[in-house]
Amino acid sequence: MTDHLLFSNIDEPGLRTIDVYERRGGYGSLRKALATPREELIETLKGSGLRGRGGAGFPMGLKASFLPKGDMQKYVVVNADESEPGTFKDRELMQKNPHQLIEGIVIAAYAVDATISFIYIRGEYVHQADVLEAAIAEAYERGYLGENVLGSGFTLSLAVHRGAGAYICGEETGLLDSLEGKRGNPRLKPPFPANQGLFQGPTLINNVETLSTLPHIVELGSERYAEIGVQNSAGTKLISVSGQVRNPGNFEIELGMSSREIIFGLAGGTFEGREIKLWFPGGSSSPVLTKDDLDLPYDFDTMAKAGTMLGSGAIIVVDDSTSVVDVALKVATFYAHESCGKCTPCREGTSWTRKMLTRVKDGSATPMDLDIMASVQERIIGNCLCVLGDAMAMPIGSMIAKFRGEFEDHIERVRAEQERAILAGVSG
Amino acid sequence: MPRPIREMVTFTLDGREVTAPESTMLVDAALEYGDVEIPVFCYEPKIGPPVGACRMCLVEIEGVPKLQAGCSVPVKDGMIVHTNTPRVKEAQEGVVEFLLINHPLDCPVCDKGGECPLQDKSFGWGSGISRTVEPKRHFEKPLALSPLIAIDRERCIMCYRCVRFSQEVSEDHQLVLQERGADTFVTTFDGHPYVAPFSGNIIELCPVGALTSRPYRFRARPWDIEQAGSICMLCPAQCNVSFTVRDERVLRVLQRDHEGVDNGWLCDKGRFAYQAIHVDERVTEPLIRDGGTLRAVPWELALETAAAALRRAGGRVAALAGGETTNEEGFLLQSLVRDALGSPDVDSRRGGTLPLELHRALVAPALQASVPDLQYAHAVLVLDTEPVDDIPILDLRIRRGVRHQGVRLFVATSRPSSLDDRARGIVRYAPGAGEAFLAALDAALTGEGDVDALAGAAGADADAVRRLADGLRDAGEEVVVLWGERLTAGPRGADAARALLNVAARLGLAGRDGAGLLEVPSAANGRGLREVGVLPNAGPGLCEPSAEGRDADGIAAAAAAGEIAALYLLHTDPLLDQPSRRAWGAALEKASTVIAHAAFLTEGIAEHATVVFPAESHAEKEGTVVHPDGRVQRLRRAIGRQGDVRGEWQVLAELAARLGADPRVLTASMVSQRLFDAVPFYAGLTLDEIGGRGVRWPEREQAGALPTAALGPFALEAPPAAATANGRLRLGAFRSIWAAPEVAASPALSFLRPLQRAELSPADAERLGLRHGERVVVASNGHSVSALVHLRQAAPEGSVFLESGIAEHSAANLDGPLVEVRRA
Amino acid sequence: MAIDPTDVPRFAHGSRIPGWDESADLEKSPLEVPDPATTHVPDDLRAEIEAHVAKYPPDHSRSATIPALWAIQRRYGWCTPEGIEQAACVLRLTPAELSAVATFYDMLDTSPTERNRVYVCTNISCSLRGADELLETFREHAEGEPDVHVRGFECLGACDIAPMASVNGTYVGPLDADDVPTLLRQLRDGEEPLPEKQLARRPSADPKAREPQS
Numbered sequence A: 001m002t003d004h005l006l007f008s009n010i011d012e013p014g015l016r017t018i019d020v021y022e023r024r025g026g027y028g029s030l031r032k033a034l035a036t037p038r039e040e041l042i043e044t045l046k047g048s049g050l051r052g053r054g055g056a057g058f059p060m061g062l063k064a065s066f067l068p069k070g071d072m073q074k075y076v077v078v079n080a081d082e083s084e085p086g087t088f089k090d091r092e093l094m095q096k097n098p099h100q101l102i103e104g105i106v107i108a109a110y111a112v113d114a115t116i117s118f119i120y121i122r123g124e125y126v127h128q129a130d131v132l133e134a135a136i137a138e139a140y141e142r143g144y145l146g147e148n149v150l151g152s153g154f155t156l157s158l159a160v161h162r163g164a165g166a167y168i169c170g171e172e173t174g175l176l177d178s179l180e181g182k183r184g185n186p187r188l189k190p191p192f193p194a195n196q197g198l199f200q201g202p203t204l205i206n207n208v209e210t211l212s213t214l215p216h217i218v219e220l221g222s223e224r225y226a227e228i229g230v231q232n233s234a235g236t237k238l239i240s241v242s243g244q245v246r247n248p249g250n251f252e253i254e255l256g257m258s259s260r261e262i263i264f265g266l267a268g269g270t271f272e273g274r275e276i277k278l279w280f281p282g283g284s285s286s287p288v289l290t291k292d293d294l295d296l297p298y299d300f301d302t303m304a305k306a307g308t309m310l311g312s313g314a315i316i317v318v319d320d321s322t323s324v325v326d327v328a329l330k331v332a333t334f335y336a337h338e339s340c341g342k343c344t345p346c347r348e349g350t351s352w353t354r355k356m357l358t359r360v361k362d363g364s365a366t367p368m369d370l371d372i373m374a375s376v377q378e379r380i381i382g383n384c385l386c387v388l389g390d391a392m393a394m395p396i397g398s399m400i401a402k403f404r405g406e407f408e409d410h411i412e413r414v415r416a417e418q419e420r421a422i423l424a425g426v427s428g
Numbered sequence B: 001m002p003r004p005i006r007e008m009v010t011f012t013l014d015g016r017e018v019t020a021p022e023s024t025m026l027v028d029a030a031l032e033y034g035d036v037e038i039p040v041f042c043y044e045p046k047i048g049p050p051v052g053a054c055r056m057c058l059v060e061i062e063g064v065p066k067l068q069a070g071c072s073v074p075v076k077d078g079m080i081v082h083t084n085t086p087r088v089k090e091a092q093e094g095v096v097e098f099l100l101i102n103h104p105l106d107c108p109v110c111d112k113g114g115e116c117p118l119q120d121k122s123f124g125w126g127s128g129i130s131r132t133v134e135p136k137r138h139f140e141k142p143l144a145l146s147p148l149i150a151i152d153r154e155r156c157i158m159c160y161r162c163v164r165f166s167q168e169v170s171e172d173h174q175l176v177l178q179e180r181g182a183d184t185f186v187t188t189f190d191g192h193p194y195v196a197p198f199s200g201n202i203i204e205l206c207p208v209g210a211l212t213s214r215p216y217r218f219r220a221r222p223w224d225i226e227q228a229g230s231i232c233m234l235c236p237a238q239c240n241v242s243f244t245v246r247d248e249r250v251l252r253v254l255q256r257d258h259e260g261v262d263n264g265w266l267c268d269k270g271r272f273a274y275q276a277i278h279v280d281e282r283v284t285e286p287l288i289r290d291g292g293t294l295r296a297v298p299w300e301l302a303l304e305t306a307a308a309a310l311r312r313a314g315g316r317v318a319a320l321a322g323g324e325t326t327n328e329e330g331f332l333l334q335s336l337v338r339d340a341l342g343s344p345d346v347d348s349r350r351g352g353t354l355p356l357e358l359h360r361a362l363v364a365p366a367l368q369a370s371v372p373d374l375q376y377a378h379a380v381l382v383l384d385t386e387p388v389d390d391i392p393i394l395d396l397r398i399r400r401g402v403r404h405q406g407v408r409l410f411v412a413t414s415r416p417s418s419l420d421d422r423a424r425g426i427v428r429y430a431p432g433a434g435e436a437f438l439a440a441l442d443a444a445l446t447g448e449g450d451v452d453a454l455a456g457a458a459g460a461d462a463d464a465v466r467r468l469a470d471g472l473r474d475a476g477e478e479v480v481v482l483w484g485e486r487l488t489a490g491p492r493g494a495d496a497a498r499a500l501l502n503v504a505a506r507l508g509l510a511g512r513d514g515a516g517l518l519e520v521p522s523a524a525n526g527r528g529l530r531e532v533g534v535l536p537n538a539g540p541g542l543c544e545p546s547a548e549g550r551d552a553d554g555i556a557a558a559a560a561a562g563e564i565a566a567l568y569l570l571h572t573d574p575l576l577d578q579p580s581r582r583a584w585g586a587a588l589e590k591a592s593t594v595i596a597h598a599a600f601l602t603e604g605i606a607e608h609a610t611v612v613f614p615a616e617s618h619a620e621k622e623g624t625v626v627h628p629d630g631r632v633q634r635l636r637r638a639i640g641r642q643g644d645v646r647g648e649w650q651v652l653a654e655l656a657a658r659l660g661a662d663p664r665v666l667t668a669s670m671v672s673q674r675l676f677d678a679v680p681f682y683a684g685l686t687l688d689e690i691g692g693r694g695v696r697w698p699e700r701e702q703a704g705a706l707p708t709a710a711l712g713p714f715a716l717e718a719p720p721a722a723a724t725a726n727g728r729l730r731l732g733a734f735r736s737i738w739a740a741p742e743v744a745a746s747p748a749l750s751f752l753r754p755l756q757r758a759e760l761s762p763a764d765a766e767r768l769g770l771r772h773g774e775r776v777v778v779a780s781n782g783h784s785v786s787a788l789v790h791l792r793q794a795a796p797e798g799s800v801f802l803e804s805g806i807a808e809h810s811a812a813n814l815d816g817p818l819v820e821v822r823r824a
Numbered sequence C: 001m002a003i004d005p006t007d008v009p010r011f012a013h014g015s016r017i018p019g020w021d022e023s024a025d026l027e028k029s030p031l032e033v034p035d036p037a038t039t040h041v042p043d044d045l046r047a048e049i050e051a052h053v054a055k056y057p058p059d060h061s062r063s064a065t066i067p068a069l070w071a072i073q074r075r076y077g078w079c080t081p082e083g084i085e086q087a088a089c090v091l092r093l094t095p096a097e098l099s100a101v102a103t104f105y106d107m108l109d110t111s112p113t114e115r116n117r118v119y120v121c122t123n124i125s126c127s128l129r130g131a132d133e134l135l136e137t138f139r140e141h142a143e144g145e146p147d148v149h150v151r152g153f154e155c156l157g158a159c160d161i162a163p164m165a166s167v168n169g170t171y172v173g174p175l176d177a178d179d180v181p182t183l184l185r186q187l188r189d190g191e192e193p194l195p196e197k198q199l200a201r202r203p204s205a206d207p208k209a210r211e212p213q214s
């Protein structure tokens, strides 16, 4: 059984063109899907065990089955916002194998009977958006998109919608508002997008990687796909490894691989003489793990059990040359900057945390501030409109809990340095 | 559209069982049915569905892992809710703490202090201690958001109410949030002020002191004011208001939420024109003309002068009542003129009366739509009226129906409407061609008659008329036609009214719940005045009068011809209110006596009145009025009468007594009682029953006492074709919301006083070689007004629209139907 | 890995946020949806925006808001008030609605900005590999460059080439201090930025992906 599906042939020259993609057997799965009754196709997706690759890990087939049946206009929206720090896998998929994604979109749209689809891509990905647009034009030309796809009677339009720089537009309802031309504020849920999504119509929204997997599931069949990976974490997953490792990049793994093997085996491990201090297993919003956790298998359930999450599959490695204070401040600064401002705990809590951490950094905080900060994280978690607030509060909370000593030492040290400097100034 | 009928469900609230209508939001159900307050900030159902932004209302629901926002969870049977567990308390303390991190806590100098939800909620649900040492944001404050509203951004807690109002209620989309996260702020585009007909509502919506009224700022504190509920009389919408009073002065006007009237909103005229009550220009003592100028005199002299003049006139008297006249005053007026002076000439309409039959038909209970019907109908047709100008608050009601209930809106007007953007279908017809348009619509609905020819006569697009007919038919059974009185003005008014009844008949509106006609009278109490007999051809209760008199146009002509010696003007200046300024100029000139009740010396009064009685403001008045949908509402005195002002009912009664027909009324409520006795369909009403919410008489049993009338369909002759322009333009007149003496007199609002502008289509402008903003002369028959060109893409080719109801360069100076427009 | 308060020009760091201190100009009239009869919109701009509108279902032209703002920014260099009014006129929205959207997004500029935009990623993965120093170097060298706008940016989704930058949308990295003057010169001369360091040309890091499978 291969552990390379999405990334197979990824560097083949010209793979992004429809000719090469077709030569590699591309769009074969679509033909197969179009010949399958919708309900059966959804069963296949359910049976595959595929969980969403965007961060929340919700079973893809189940979500597709939530869309109501009937004549109403339905939509498929592809989440290509990829803004979670440390995550860059969708970028490579779109840039190098756009037709794999398009094929997945058409399969998904056919399955839920949607006739209009959009790819919402972050505005920073200019090149990737251009590649997608070219590929979409090719797909229209060959009849994979547009009216009467491959003579099946099924119709689908697909367009690229470029964002303009806002992390919150990766949150699915913020994305929908943004796609509707509004500020990208998340919406109250319920109603969920499956019932009332884009333009109030039932909408299936999935991550790029999730949808790029569909052609492979259709090709292999649900059983064979489900055999890849481990219990509750079927299939292969793209992992973006970055930070203080020798060989950062995207790797396709079979879920359940040991974390150590990913970080050391694939990404080349830490630099000479360095040890891992902490690592984020699923983007900067996942609670941090330490070097003691390196032997954990990398899958959804294990990560959850370890008190963190697999998230988007972005591992960020921080070695012992870096202060945890800096890491925490970076994280808080990012989320404070990206909070949309709609709900109170997130808007105020993220910026307050950032301010407190700034004081920790410059030594003007006290250990009591660390307690306040920890309690502020508690007051954010679970109380916001969407989970952006949690995305800061969870890792910050975990850092304070796991590295409290280092925070306190830092405050001490900076204080002492400042005192020395003042004394030096007085005496000199 | 059927209004939701809701079953009752039972849920558990803090260990007690509470029963509430299904799908009520938890916070409402808890408060109304369980007497438990769950604190809220962003939740305001008047605005629209909940947004769940502030997170103040978090509660614990068994079986749901996360705390839930009670503002957005509908109650369900068997639900178990906790609002006071340690977890909930911790979360609520958290939200209060977060909200106060950046809030300046400058309560001692804040207008909102003492009536501030943030204060109350911090006290009730906050921890009382601050853990933050971070400096708070500091900004310049307060800043002007508009001439009426100040904004203090430090105080804002980002509840979104104000911007949601602008986006979702008034739909003016001028007030927005900019930037993101903690930097987000409320603002407008590029420094433009937030000026819109309903802008003032955001002051009341703001749960903190971030948005304050500039006219009210620092005038009072909550503990030295009183609230007095009454009715706004500045337009037919008759919104329910509450006057904030301090030392017998009105300092502020707030909404007094009435679902059947205003939904808790006010327009800026109603909200800010209270200033006109206390300005120096207001007439507060009786005046008589003495050697060309009006001079203050004692009441006795004024009354005797008036009585003597009326006596002298010997029956050659005519009276007009304007919109602010109450039912009681109108009743006494017609009685004075008819019984004491023996003249049949009284009117309250603009541009002529209708046959009595039609007056009765148009108020027939079977045909009356109510205000909420606008919100729940399948379709609404806005016909020959611009709600935002003529009855502003209904503009919001229509928008709400379209936005939240999916009401299909159609607009048929001459002038482009601000509702066009929300309409499924629009028909434009030539100014004054309402009758022909309705005939065309009738033909399209029945399939009989020549739609093309009739639409052609109306200057309308026949296909648009057909689409409208289809649209109305397809929408569903409940159709509400909101139509403007001006449709039935003028010599062919009766034909237009019959054409309207025909359309109502084709649509089957009579007797259908949720459907019907809703007239927008041209004056605030227009409907009431007709019902109490201020019509030349109807007495109280729309009964037949002993003699039929002349209508307003007839009175003007007769007065100009010297047939009328004395004119009695109750709250009206015909130069501003009547369609032809010149006819009335001549009439006033010729009449030897002009007696007026007026609050301001507008042109006609200042130049022609011989006796002026100071008029009460609506905050000083007592009595009743009738809302356009038949709701009898009650005015209550909020403040003592200013200066030497007397109750006008007293003045009218006193004059009648002096003229030998003492109505024998000693108190205001006695007048009301006499009125209820005199109008059969009001029979049995009492002021107590009317109370603060009003009573819709068409829904009462006594409504059957209205004499019946044929409701159509009628066989009609072909309507005349609208004038063809050949080089000239058709003149359309409109009266903006701001064209009112109270607006001009209120310092805070005077910046909104309209200046004449000529609205033109780009095609006409090009043909005439005119540019936007250029000064032009609009002329007909040797008369002209000056205006600035205002291009509008949506303006129909061939017409020009001018403002009436303004002091200078009013459209009423011109005769129409065709005018010439040329560069000044 | 210090935090530079001026790093991200969204002003999250200080308490003085542009706009917060601004009063409305009471001399101006309120701004509603611009009337096509009185708003000049260049034909090609109108056509461009209308082409975007056509990508969305009928009645949902509002979806073209971000594309229209991009069109304005390309044309005028930033989202100018005039440009916003023009777009608002085509989309039948108020300019306020467009400004609410424009200011929400980091890449849309609502104040005058140099045309060449260099976004240096300073988020965690890049800063673990020297991004903050790199940004400093950029700032120093770009001082006085007339047409270059350098700013720190949140994670650009290219942590594999950390530290990196987006140069007018082209991703380049890993960058070192020496690349900075080269890059600025290339911008001045209108050349492609650092061709050999462009992400678009980079093979995958996954060893197995690199060997073509059958």
Ligand SMILES: Cc1cc2nc3c(=O)[nH]c(=O)nc-3n(C[C@H](O)[C@H](O)[C@H](O)COP(=O)(O)O)c2cc1C
Pocket (backbone or CB within 6 Å): A051, A052, A053, A054, A055, A056, A057, A058, A060, A079, A080, A081, A082, A083, A084, A167, A168, A169, A170, A171, A172, A173, A205, A206, A207, A208, A210, A211, A386, A387, A388, A391
């Ligand atoms: C703050 C926030 C940011 C997110 N950003 C992304 C993102 O950039 N890309 C993505 O695919 N999902 C993102 N998500 C997850 C989406 O909300 C959603 O779960 C996902 O698009 C569903 O697709 P999937 O089921 O295929 O994973 C984000 C969620 C949150 C709360």
Ligand code: SF4
Pocket (backbone or CB within 6 Å): B155, B156, B157, B158, B159, B160, B161, B162, B163, B186, B205, B206, B207, B208, B210, B211
């Ligand atoms: S100004 Fe007032 S109403 Fe508007 S968001 Fe702020 S607190 Fe809410």
Ligand code: FES
Pocket (backbone or CB within 6 Å): B039, B040, B041, B042, B043, B051, B052, B053, B054, B055, B056, B057, B058, B069, B070, B071, B072
């Ligand atoms: S009142 Fe419920 S979230 Fe604001």
